[in-house]
Every structure is written in C-alpha cells, then in structure tokens.
Amino acid sequence: MSLELDIRLPLARFTLEVGTRLDGASVAVMGRSGSGKTSLLEVLAGLRRGARGRVVLDGRVLLDSVARSDVPPEQRRMGYVPQDALLFPHLTAEQNVRYGVRPGRASRVDEAVEILELAPLLRRYPATLSGGEKQRVALARALATDPALLLLDEPLAALDVALKERVLPYLLRVRDEARVPMLYVTHQLGEARVLAREALLLDQGQVRAAGPAAEVLGAAARGLLAGEGDGEENILEGVLERPDDGGLRLRMQGGLSLWVPDSPALAPGTRAAYAVPAADILLSIQPLTGVSARNVMTGTVVNVESVATGEDAATVDVAGVRWVVWLTSASVRELGVVPGARVSLAVKTSACRRLR
Numbered sequence: 522m523s524l525e526l527d528i529r530l531p532l533a534r535f536t537l538e539v540g541t542r543l544d545g546a547s548v549a550v551m552g553r554s555g556s557g558k559t560s561l562l563e564v565l566a567g568l569r570r571g572a573r574g575r576v577v578l579d580g581r582v583l584l585d586s587v588a589r590s591d592v593p594p595e596q597r598r599m600g601y602v603p604q605d606a607l608l609f610p611h612l613t614a615e616q617n618v619r620y621g622v623r624p625g626r627a628s629r630v631d632e633a634v635e636i637l638e639l640a641p642l643l644r645r646y647p648a649t650l651s652g653g654e655k656q657r658v659a660l661a662r663a664l665a666t667d668p669a670l671l672l673l674d675e676p677l678a679a680l681d682v683a684l685k686e687r688v689l690p691y692l693l694r695v696r697d698e699a700r701v702p703m704l705y706v707t708h709q710l711g712e713a714r715v716l717a718r719e720a721l722l723l724d725q726g727q728v729r730a731a732g733p734a735a736e737v738l739g740a741a742a743r744g745l746l747a748g749e750g751d752g753e754e755n756i757l758e759g760v761l762e763r764p765d766d767g768g769l770r771l772r773m774q775g776g777l778s779l780w781v782p783d784s785p786a787l788a789p790g791t792r793a794a795y796a797v798p799a800a801d802i803l804l805s806i807q808p809l810t811g812v813s814a815r816n817v818m819t820g821t822v823v824n825v826e827s828v829a830t831g832e833d834a835a836t837v838d839v840a841g842v843r844w845v846v847w848l849t850s851a852s853v854r855e856l857g858v859v860p861g862a863r864v865s866l867a868v869k870t871s872a873c874r875r876l877r
C-alpha cells in the first residue's frame with residue numbers, strides 16, 4: 522500500500538492538516554477524542570465536502586483539489602467501517618455482508634465469512650447479535666467489497682467491550698490472510714503495537730508523529746493519550762501448543778513462549794492472542810528463581826518512560842518480543858532500571874487473558 526496525503530479540512534475549532542506518506546500494510550491512527558481521526562477517515566472515504574489537497578492511493582489520484590478531481594466514494598474502493606457501523610435490521614447477517622457487493626464486481630464474500638468466522642451467524646438478524654459479533658459482520662461487509670484499503674474507526678465505547686468481544690484477533694487475520702491494507706483508529710496502545718506497522722498521531726488536527734509503529738507508539742503516544750483508556754496492555758499473538766507434560770503455551774514469533782490458562786476447548790495449532798496488563802508484570806534486576814509465577818523471562822531494558830507522576834513504563838526486549846512493564850518511579854531508581862540493563866520478568870499464568 523502506498524498512500525500519499527496532503528490535505529486540509531477546516532473543522533469547527535481547528536483545521537485538519539495532514540501531510541504524510543504511508544507505506545505500511547497496517548496503520549494505526551491515534552489521538553485524543555476530537556483530534557480529527559474520524560474526519561481524516563471520512564476525507565479518505567470521500568465523504569467530506571470541503572477537503573482540499575491531494576489523496577493518492579497506490580498511484581490512483583482520489584482527490585486533487587487543484588486539478589478539480591474528486592473521485593466519488595463508491596469508486597474509491599475504500600472499505601469504510603464507521604464508529605457506529607449500522608447493520609440493516611431487517612436483513613440477516615449474510616444479507617448484510619452481501620449488501621454492498623455489486624454483480625460482476627470482484628467479491629471477497631466467502632473469504633470474509635471465513636476469516637471473521639461468521640458461518641454460525643449467517644442466518645441471524647442483527648438484533649440477536651452481540652456487540653462484537655455485529656462489529657465482525659460490519660467488518661465482513663466492508664471486506665466483501667474487495668477494497669483497496671480498509672478504514673476502521675474504533676468507537677470509544679469499544680473500550681467497554683468485554684475482552685473476549687474484541688475484534689482484534691480478527692483484524693490480525695484480515696491483515697495476514699486477506700492481506701488488505703488497513704487504516705485503523707484505536708485507543709489501545711497495546712492493540713496498535715501488535716497490529717500496526719506504521720502509526721499516525723493526531724493532535725488538534727495536526728500530525729504529531731508519523732512513521733514506524735515501534736518509533737511512534739512510545740512516549741509521544743503515551744503522553745498524547747494520557748487519561749484515555751484505562752491501563753496499558755501487552756498483546757501477544759502466536760500459536761497454541763500443548764507440551765507432553767501438560768499445560769497450554771502460546772508460542773510467539775522468535776520462539777518465546779508463554780504459559781496461558783488451560784482450557785480443554787483450545788486445540789494445539791490454533792492461532793490466538795492474549796492480553797497481559799503492563800501493571801501485572803513483575804520486574805527484577807536479579808535472576809528470578811523459586812517464584813511461583815510460571816512465566817519467567819530474561820531480557821534487556823530498551824527504554825524507560827514516564828507514564829504519570831510517580832509511574833514509569835519500562836520496555837523490555839525478550840527474544841525479540843517487546844514487553845511494557847509499569848512500575849513506580851521509585852522502583853526504577855532503587856533498582857537501577859536503565860536502558861541496557863538485564864532484567865527478569867515474571868508473569869502469572871492467570872494474568873494472561875485470551876482475546877475472543
């Protein structure tokens with residue numbers, strides 16, 4: 522995906538001004554409530570009159586106000602899922618998914634149903650679906666139209682959606698299996714880190730930072746989002762395995778594995794994602810032995826940043842997996858937690874909660 526943006530859109534209190542080039546297959550858009558995220562998505566979708574400048578997606582000019590070209594929304598090949606994505610209440614889930622697909626046009630209906638695991642829900646009506654299930658149907662409807670880019674606007678209300686209801690594991694599949702590029706508004710740093718290759722931070726309509734997710738989603742993002750969302754999470758994705766001597770482990774890229782709560786329903790080989798709150802991880806500068814926590818790992822501190830008064834976040838690299846650990850600033854000083862320090866982390870199995 523290559524997306525060139527140079528746009529200006531006057532809003533009620535400020536002008537949205539975004540000039541950047543994005544090349545990643547997945548881009549997280551973050552910023553406080555009211556910073557212009559939805560407006561940006563609507564400009565890309567072609568739904569906002571009054572936007573000036575240029576939008577070029579994969580070499581196709583979608584907007585060029587100087588040349589007076591403005592491709593209408595239905596010809597932009599954008600799969601837009603707004604915050605309040607409404608399903609047609611009188612249509613089944615399947616009819617909703619098929620709704621936007623024009624006869625003779627490329628379609629990804631079957632793939633969308635498969636990836637979003639909608640087969641058991643196809644005959645149901647929206648009124649009988651849970652919030653997370655409705656989100657999956659709305660996402661499938663967008664994916665089914667074979668978009669060049671998915672535009673996903675996470676409602677703030679999604680913060681209240683129960684952990685198992687999160688659509689994140691499905692978005693990972695859309696990214697890796699359907700391989701449709703996406704621009705994804707999220708309020709969760711942990712989600713953005715695991716999903717996005719690039720990130721764009723908006724502050725009062727201005728780009729505060731844009732670039733590789735690993736660089737952008739650190740201190741700047743945390744400072745900007747302070748007070749939004751509750752607590753930071755580590756999101757780990759991998760494949761489940763069941764060693765001979767019992768238990769259930771998540772094997773991640775790079776070979777690191779994590780013991781997770783066992784459940785007979787979970788088959789080895791299944792892809793899964795887990796959330797571990799940054800505040801639930803124990804950090805030690807001594808090798809940890811004789812602790813009851815089943816997950817004990819050794820890694821290197823990458824950086825330490827302030828989260829709030831008296832509270833810091835240490836990023837620790839363990840075999841290529843980056844963990845964020847929250848600890849008090851007093852502990853950081855007393856223990857000497859500085860970049861380059863070797864530390865051990867302990868995570869109780871029960872602190873690992875499965876998404877979906």
Ligand SMILES: Nc1ncnc2c1ncn2[C@@H]1O[C@H](COP(=O)(O)OP(=O)(O)OP(=O)(O)O)[C@@H](O)[C@H]1O
Pocket residue numbers: 531532533534552553554555556557558559560561677
């Ligand atoms: N059609 C419009 N005309 C003028 N101003 C608008 C319009 N729509 C939104 N705004 C204003 O522009 C600002 C950005 O709104 P926008 O919805 O893009 O923010 P957001 O970052 O998506 O917020 P949230 O996270 O709450 O969804 C807000 O101050 C809003 O009141």
